[in-house]
Amino acid sequence: xxxxxxxxxxxxxxxxASALMLQAMQYVNDPVKIVxxxxxxFMFYYLNxxxxxIFQKLGFDPATFTGxxxxxxxxxxxxxxxxxxxxxxxxxKQEMTFDVPMRDANGNMCYFQRRLIPLPDQSGEISFIVSMxxxxxxxxxxxxxxxxLAVMLENAPAIFMFADRQSIFYYSPVALQILEVDTQQAIxxxxxxxxxxxxxxxxxxxxxxxxxxxxxxxCQMRTLTGKAFPASVIVMVxxxxxxxxxxxxxxxxxxxxxxxxxxxLFESERMARIIINNTQQYAFIxxxxxxxxxxxxQGAQRLFEYESDAVVGRPIGMLEPISTETEGVGMPIxxxxxxxxxxxxxxFENRCVSSMGRLFYAKNILSSLYDxxxxxxxxxxxxxxxxxxxxxxGELRRKRRETEIFIDNSSDIILRFSPKKVCLFINHLGESxxxxxxxxxxxxxxxxxxxxxxxxxxxxxLVEHVIANGNEYEQQSTLQSxxxxxxxxxxxxxxxxxxxNRLETIIVIGTNIxxxxxxxxxxxxxxxxxxxxxxxxxxxxKVISHExxxxxxxxxxxxxxxxxYIETLTKEELVYHTKEINTAVRxxxxxxxxxxxxxxxxxxxxxxxxxxxxxxxxxxxxxTILQKEASIFHPIEFSSPHDxxxxxxxxxxxxxxxxxxxxxxxxxxxxxxxxxxxxxIIHEKLCITIHDTGMGITETDIPHIAEPFFRGKNAExxxxxxxxxxVARHCIELHEGIMNVQSELGKETxxxxxxxxxxxx
Numbered sequence: 001x002x003x004x005x006x007x008x009x010x011x012x013x014x015x016x017a018s019a020l021m022l023q024a025m026q027y028v029n030d031p032v033k034i035v036x037x038x039x040x041x042f043m044f045y046y047l048n049x050x051x052x053x054i055f056q057k058l059g060f061d062p063a064t065f066t067g068x069x070x071x072x073x074x075x076x077x078x079x080x081x082x083x084x085x086x087x088x089x090x091x092x093k094q095e096m097t098f099d100v101p102m103r104d105a106n107g108n109m110c111y112f113q114r115r116l117i118p119l120p121d122q123s124g125e126i127s128f129i130v131s132m133x134x135x136x137x138x139x140x141x142x143x144x145x146x147x148x149l150a151v152m153l154e155n156a157p158a159i160f161m162f163a164d165r166q167s168i169f170y171y172s173p174v175a176l177q178i179l180e181v182d183t184q185q186a187i188x189x190x191x192x193x194x195x196x197x198x199x200x201x202x203x204x205x206x207x208x209x210x211x212x213x214x215x216x217x218x219c220q221m222r223t224l225t226g227k228a229f230p231a232s233v234i235v236m237v238x239x240x241x242x243x244x245x246x247x248x249x250x251x252x253x254x255x256x257x258x259x260x261x262x263x264x265l266f267e268s269e270r271m272a273r274i275i276i277n278n279t280q281q282y283a284f285i286x287x288x289x290x291x292x293x294x295x296x297x298q299g300a301q302r303l304f305e306y307e308s309d310a311v312v313g314r315p316i317g318m319l320e321p322i323s324t325e326t327e328g329v330g331m332p333i334x335x336x337x338x339x340x341x342x343x344x345x346x347x348f349e350n351r352c353v354s355s356m357g358r359l360f361y362a363k364n365i366l367s368s369l370y371d372x373x374x375x376x377x378x379x380x381x382x383x384x385x386x387x388x389x390x391x392x393x394g395e396l397r398r399k400r401r402e403t404e405i406f407i408d409n410s411s412d413i414i415l416r417f418s419p420k421k422v423c424l425f426i427n428h429l430g431e432s433x434x435x436x437x438x439x440x441x442x443x444x445x446x447x448x449x450x451x452x453x454x455x456x457x458x459x460x461x462l463v464e465h466v467i468a469n470g471n472e473y474e475q476q477s478t479l480q481s482x483x484x485x486x487x488x489x490x491x492x493x494x495x496x497x498x499x500x501n502r503l504e505t506i507i508v509i510g511t512n513i514x515x516x517x518x519x520x521x522x523x524x525x526x527x528x529x530x531x532x533x534x535x536x537x538x539x540x541x542k543v544i545s546h547e548x549x550x551x552x553x554x555x556x557x558x559x560x561x562x563x564x565y566i567e568t569l570t571k572e573e574l575v576y577h578t579k580e581i582n583t584a585v586r587x588x589x590x591x592x593x594x595x596x597x598x599x600x601x602x603x604x605x606x607x608x609x610x611x612x613x614x615x616x617x618x619x620x621x622x623x624t625i626l627q628k629e630a631s632i633f634h635p636i637e638f639s640s641p642h643d644x645x646x647x648x649x650x651x652x653x654x655x656x657x658x659x660x661x662x663x664x665x666x667x668x669x670x671x672x673x674x675x676x677x678x679x680x681i682i683h684e685k686l687c688i689t690i691h692d693t694g695m696g697i698t699e700t701d702i703p704h705i706a707e708p709f710f711r712g713k714n715a716e717x718x719x720x721x722x723x724x725x726x727v728a729r730h731c732i733e734l735h736e737g738i739m740n741v742q743s744e745l746g747k748e749t750x751x752x753x754x755x756x757x758x759x760x761x
Contacts, residue, residue, distance in 0.1 A: 031055075031133040033065075035086060037126050042086045043069055052131065059105035067429045074201045078102065089116045099136075111136050142407065145190050159231075159252035163191045164245050165206070189224075189247065196220035196228045209248070221252060276386065283383040286369070289376060291316050291337040299747040303385055305355040313498055316381070321353045330740045337379065344368060349386065360387040380382040413489065413510035417463050419503050421446040430510075433487065459508055462493035466506045470495055472545030488514045555581050567648065583629070590663070597727045608734035610648040612760035615641055615686065618651065618678050622658040626666070634666045638677045645679065646760040647686060653731040660724035661751055668749070686737075686757040697743040705741065 031051035036043045044065040047055070052062035060073060070079035078100075085098050098114045100727040112133045153508060159179065160172035167188045171181060179194055192201035200219060208215040214236050221231040234251040283300035285293055292315055296308040303310075304319055311318070316333050345367045352362045365382040405413050408428045411682040423441050431437055434455075441449075446463060450456045458475055465473040474492045489510040496505045558577040562569065569577075600606035623636045665675045669692045676691040697705060701712045706729040725739075732739045737755035 033131040033133070035129040035131060037086070037090055037129060040087070042083060042129075043067060044073070051133065054135070057104055058102055058110070069222055071465075085114070085116060086129055089118050089129055093118055093120070093126060108180065126210040133354055142387055159250065159254070160192070161250040161252075162247065163250065164427065166190055166245075166246050166573070175252075177225070180225050180227070191250065193224070194221050196222045205233075205235050209235065209246075213237045218255070230259050281384070285316070285381040286385065287316055287337070287379040287381060289378050291333070291379070294378070299385070303354070304352070305358075310355075319352050321351055321359060333366065336366065349390075352383070360385050361390045362386060407700065408468060412512070413508075415459070415508045415510075417446065417506045417508065419467055419506070421460070421463055421467070423449075424505065436752065458491060459510075462491055463506050466493045466495050467503065470503060487512060532563075555585065558626060590659070597731075606730065606734065608650040608653055608731075610650060610758060611650055612646060613651050613654075615645045615649065615679055615688075616642055616645055617644070618654055619658065619677060619688070622655055622662070623677060626659065626662050630666055632666070632671045634669060634671070634673060636662070636675045636677060638679075640679045642680060645681070645686075648758040648760050649735060649755065650685075650731075657728045657731045660728040661753075664724050665690055665692035665694065665749070665751075668692070681757060682754075684757055688755075689751040690753075691748065693748050696745040696747055696749055697741070698745055702741050702743060706739065 005555050029050060031054045032046075032048040033044065033051050036045040044067070047065055049060055055062050055065070065073060068228055070082045073079070074082065081100065085096070089096050095115065095117050098116065100112050100114055102110050102112065113136045115132040115134070117130040117132070117153050119130060121127045158172075160170075161175055161176040162170035168191055169468050171179070175181070176183070181189070192198040195201050197220070204217075204219075205215050213235065216232075218230065218232050218556060220228050221233070222228045223294065231251045232255055236249045236251075238249060245677050277298045279297060280302055281299060283303045284295075284297040285300055286295035286510045288294050294313075295310050296306075296311055299312075301307060308345055316337070336346065336348070345365065347363070347365050349363050351359055351405045353359050363384045363386045368376060369378045369380055371377050410429065412428055413430040413433055414425070414427040415423065415430055417423055418454055422443060422445050426434070426436065426441050434441075446456065446460045450460050462473050462475060471667035472492065472494055474490070490513050491508060491510045494507045494509070495503055496507060498504045514536065558580045562577050566574075597606060614685060619638055619640075623638055626633075627636055662675065662677075675694050676689075678687075678689045678691075680687060697712055701710075704710045705712065706725045708723060708726045710726075729739050732755070735755045737753060738755070740752040741749070742752075743749040
């Protein structure tokens with residue numbers, strides 16, 4: 001591919017030499033690329049045919065190279081590498097060689113050796129760089145394979161040797177170690193040196209290799225010091241075309257360890273056979289795959305009272321009673337073998353019969369037997385007479401069961417712990433009181449339990465005391481709730497020791513003494529409630545008598561003036577005194593309403609009855625009424641995103657809530673200061689907010705403002721009995737809602753009422 005840019009020419013003393021040079025490069029086998037250098041910028045100028053083919057295989061379009069810089073063609077990292085190499089050649093002004101890895105279109109890694117030749121112009125500056133590429137991927141692959149082979153040979157557990165017939169010229173490290181050869185002795189030793197019979201190599205191995213390229217076999221080898229050892233040997237011939245003599249590869253495995261293991265195995269089998277045949281306590285029986293007896297030891301002879309000649313070759317079923325309909329245990333051996341052809345190991349009990357007709361219970365261990373290649377060749381059966389053990393176990397189980405029933409139905413809590421404070425037992429009453437089942441509690445440490453259940457701390461203290469001191473410990477009248485209500489127990493911890501006087505378990509017994517102290521608690525509670533009720537009545541009477549005097553005094557004064565001076569009073573004066581009387585009457589009505597509602601709250605007779613209504617209309621109505629009735633004017637501004645909001649509430653209670661909170665806002669705000677009311681839906685909840693710019697509430701008073709008769713520290717000069725917000729909060733709670741108060745002293749107060757939104761259908 002010739003350059004299409006006539007202005008850029010390679011430097012040559014002859015006018016047409018550059019064109020001839022480019023044309024000649026088309027026939028160069030190696031890929032050639034020419035790069036133009038100008039002011040530190042490198043641009044591809046020319047690719048010969050071989051270079052075009054290479055870049056096409058690498059997934060690039062050679063037609064796009066001419067006039068492009070490296071970053072236009074190659075990925076950023078590779079392009080930066082090329083630019084650095086070109087810059088280095090220009091700087092040094094000498095030929096340089098670099099290795100560059102690249103991936104082909106299929107993602108396979110290729111390796112190229114790039115020879116960069118600078119071409120100076122007449123002034124000595126480098127105008128062009130000739131890049132000659134040489135594909136070394138195969139060489140790199142071979143080099144890595146040789147490295148892998150070397151690592152494998154260095155670390156392989158087998159003996160590796162390379163040799164011809166006269167000498168061994170390579171030993172692996174393992175070969176040097178096993179054959180006891182040092183590096184100085186290793187040279188010029190013939191291969192037959194390490195065979196126990198030197199003629200074996202020539203007569204057997206070489207003869208076989210002449211007919212076949214590989215020989216495998218077991219033979220005796222020896223070390224250089226003369227120690228013989230068994231080995232498995234593989235010899236492979238390697239014939240070179242121009243070599244005068246064949247070369248051989250030796251791979252030898254040292255079989256000494258395997259041989260020793262086999263000898264020990266044979267000895268172990270012999271000893272096991274002697275032990276089995278002479279064991280009297282257990283019957284050792286070997287079966288074929290069909291369940292027929294093929295061996296019989298002395299223990300089997302004693303247990304079943306059969307000589308071996310009488311049973312060998314017969315089915316195992318002859319040792320079991322014909323009928324097991326009564327007192328049957330487990331599964332017959334013959335039936336088990338028929339159902340499961342390949343049993344790994346199966347432990348079971350059944351009934352057996354001796355030659356004299358004696359029935360007994362037997363514990364059986366049935367296992368499959370396999371040969372050295374894994375074929376199933378039969379079964380081994382170990383039988384033990386457990387009749388007496390079974391009888392004693394049954395008696396012990398019965399006694400233990402009786403004890404467990406007694407303990408489980410005890411009227412006390414009974415627990416048992418290990419010296420490591422792990423729970424071992426809990427009785428039925430303990431499960432009921434603590435709400436822990438046996439499955440949940442047993443096996444759990446007390447340290448773990450008390451992290452989540454503080455009620456167990458008293459038991460933890462008792463157990464720790466016994467572990468530390470080894471004696472009984474009691475703790476009376478310890479209150480334990482255990483999540484089932486408050487119960488009082490007297491706990492006692494008792495140590496249990498084993499035969500070596502070591503602490504074995506700790507028993508904790510808890511006796512319920514709640515009844516003994518219940519009467520006293522009831523009396524104390526009754527006295528406390530009576531005292532609180534008396535105090536409430538006295539406070540109630542005191543507040544009511546004091547608060548009723550103020551509006552009654554206003555009524556009395558206005559009525560006296562009207563009575564005495566009715567004929568001389570002007571119309572405006574009559575209207576004024578009438579309004580004063582009406583205002584006082586409304587205060588008395590509000591006070592009496594709150595008194596009645598407070599009594600209903602205390603007696604829990606106040607209920608919420610939900611009915612369909614429009615909460616927007618209720619808010620507007622209540623605001624209008626309060627503004628007409630108020631003696632001091634406060635503009636109440638109402639807003640809502642809804643014109644109508646149908647829902648289900650108790651209309652009476654909503655009126656009480658709005659009246660009490662709005663009256664509070666009006667009482668504790670200066671005249672003409674606005675009060676803002678908003679109603680709507682937030683997060684699917686019905687919300688009403690009432691905001692005023694009054695005196696505010698102190699931070700310490702906010703948690704108490706809804707308590708009965710509570711007055712804020714900054715509200716002593718404002719009339720009121722402290723029942724309005726108390727009644728409002730209970731009316732909100734009857735709707736399953738909440739009241740939230742936010743206030744800044746001297747600036748503002750916002751009360752938010754949040755109720756469940758129940759749609760009115």
